[in-house]
Amino acid sequence: MLAAIALSVLAAVAPSVAKAGALHVAPCTVAGVAAKCGTFTVYENRVTRHGRTIDLHFVVLKAKHPSGRAIVFNPGGPGASAVAMAPDFAADTGSAFARLRDRYDLLLVDNRGTGASAPQNCDFAPPAHPELYFAQLWPDSLVKACRAKLAAGADLNLYSTSVAADDLDDVRAALGYGKLVLFGGSYGTTFYLAYARQHPGHVESVILEGVAPPHFYLIPLPMAGGAQTSMNNLIAACSTDARCSSHFPSLAQHFDALVHRFDRGPIDVPVRNAVTKQMQTVALSKEVFTDTLRHVLYSPSQAAYVPVVIERAYNGKYAPLASLINDNVQEFAHILAAGLNLSVSCAEDNPFITESDVARSSAGSFEGDLRVRAQQRACAIWHVRPVAHSFQDPVHSAAPILMVSGSDDPATPPQYAHKALADLPNGRMLLVKGASHDSDMPPCVWSLEVAFVRAASAKGLNFGNCAATYRRPSFHVLALDESAPDENPAVTARVRTFVTALLHAHLDRSQIGPALSNELSDTVLKSVASQAAQLGAMRTLIYKGGSTTPKGKTYRYVITFENGDAEATMTVGSDHRIEMFDLTPL
Secondary structure (H helix, E strand, O other), X not given: OOHHHHHHOOOOOOOOOOOOOOEEEEEEEXXXXXXXXXXXXXXXOOOOOOOOEEEXXXXXXXXXXXXXXXXXXXXXXXXXXXXXXXXXXXXXXXXXXXXXXXXXXEEEEOOOOOXXXXXXOOOOXXXXXHHHHOOOOOOHHHHHHXXXXXXXXXXHHHOOHHHHXXXXXXXXXXXXXXXXXXXXXXXXXXXXXXXXXXXXXXXXXXXXXXXXXXXXXXXOHHHXXXXXXXHHHHHHHHHOOHHHHHHOOOHHHHHHHHHHHHHHOOEEEEEEOOOOOOEEEEEEOHHHHHHHHHHHOOXXXXXXXXXXXXXXXXXXXXXXXXXXXXXXXXXHHHHEOHHHHHHHHHHHOHHHOXXXXXXXXXXXXXXXXXXXXXXXXXXXXXXXXXXOXXXXXXXXXXXXXXXXXXOOOOXXXXXXXXXXHHHOOOEEEEEEOOOOOOOOOOHHHHHHHHHHHHHOOXXXXXXXXXXXXXXXXXXXXXXXXXXXXXXXXXXXXXXXXXXXXXXXXXXOXXXXXXXXXXXXXXXXXXXXXXXXXXXXXXXXXXXEEEEEEOOEEEEEEEEEEOOEEEEEEEEEOOOOOEEEEEEEEO
């Protein structure tokens, strides 16, 4: 969603033709913050060192008190853009990154094949054709067409993790950093462990969130078991929640029945075509249902809808399920360079998966082997060379390493991080109970990460009760398009007016309390408006209920936009001013 914002600041420094080794840097502004944007040119083929070149795009958010040191961040995927997150980091005031920028630059580099760095973009979920992406995770016809398009201008065999790690080391040297603090999430943890193995002398410390270590973790083998654990824990949490359990007392049995309903074949579901704006009926396969549900479990805000969506589908009302799947698929389609995702996983993971691996990892899970078989099918079409088997050797590193894992993570289950610790003598692992793959970690985790970087060691950290401070969002008992019965039309109209003003960066500050007014500074407001603009036009407000809090009356809404949905929460104080407002994409 943020790619267009970040990439616009790079256009002025991107050369039309550049030789390998060329560094171009220019001042730029990201979300109102002064920064440096640029490109560094590398050979596509780093071995032969001739032929096609790639401009690696980067952004540097400078430290308040520069020390010549940098933290480099990779969001994962494989295929996600780091540069696209620059506006978020620029506006950030509270996370570990924000606090560490007192002394550290924040370096965001788009790996080859991602963002603006020779992107391998494929649209495997074309909005006009939901019948394709509701049937297959990687529709065969689209995979064939995109591979042919990309291979006409690039060698898809040259976009591996190890090659990208060498690219990063060249960028580091060109910018004059001696060592880097590596901060990675998901596939970013694989990437930075590979970098630490290849360039140990250039690593100051490493933070890994949602750990996928080479050797122990082969995409997508751990995902079936991770999804099952995550779903089991969600069902258990619902059973101990008075509101959730009273509305969905048979959630476990109804989920199991729904999963097995797909054994008879795809189920017809209604979905709104984003292009024609009309409803159409498409066949939803078990392959897409189970793996997209796993994706939904990444996000606690989305997972909070799972019980009601499952209950509605069990009773034959498939519209909420179809909407949840459609929104999730489109969200991931906008985040990842899907071609690069295949170029990496089909070379580094798929070739090393055995049938015994598949049987073992799939046993007892609702997803079974469906995701593995889908990936194998796509990789057979993508057809890239396997990397050297040594890439899948365990990573041995003496670098200080802090691993953070969530107990409910369906993508990178915590046991794989634990296994990797045996080869990382200066590593420690923090397990956050209840957290998932994309959970907002408690502030105490940020504090531990800051302390770790400052000390360049995890040995003295006191994890204490931090691991148990995470709380999942409350479960919803209404589907996304269902309104609560006690709606106040005047409040709904006020929310609509406020959101409209927020999207246009023009607030009537007399209507909001001083704390919220300070939080929504003009700089922050412009950044929020720029990012929210990617959601498109606002369509509907759906009231989800209200409650009384010490600060006043709180109202919750789901807002549907042209390009996605968001949850809005507004608190109105006794003086009728808005004291709190939160808008979170779903």
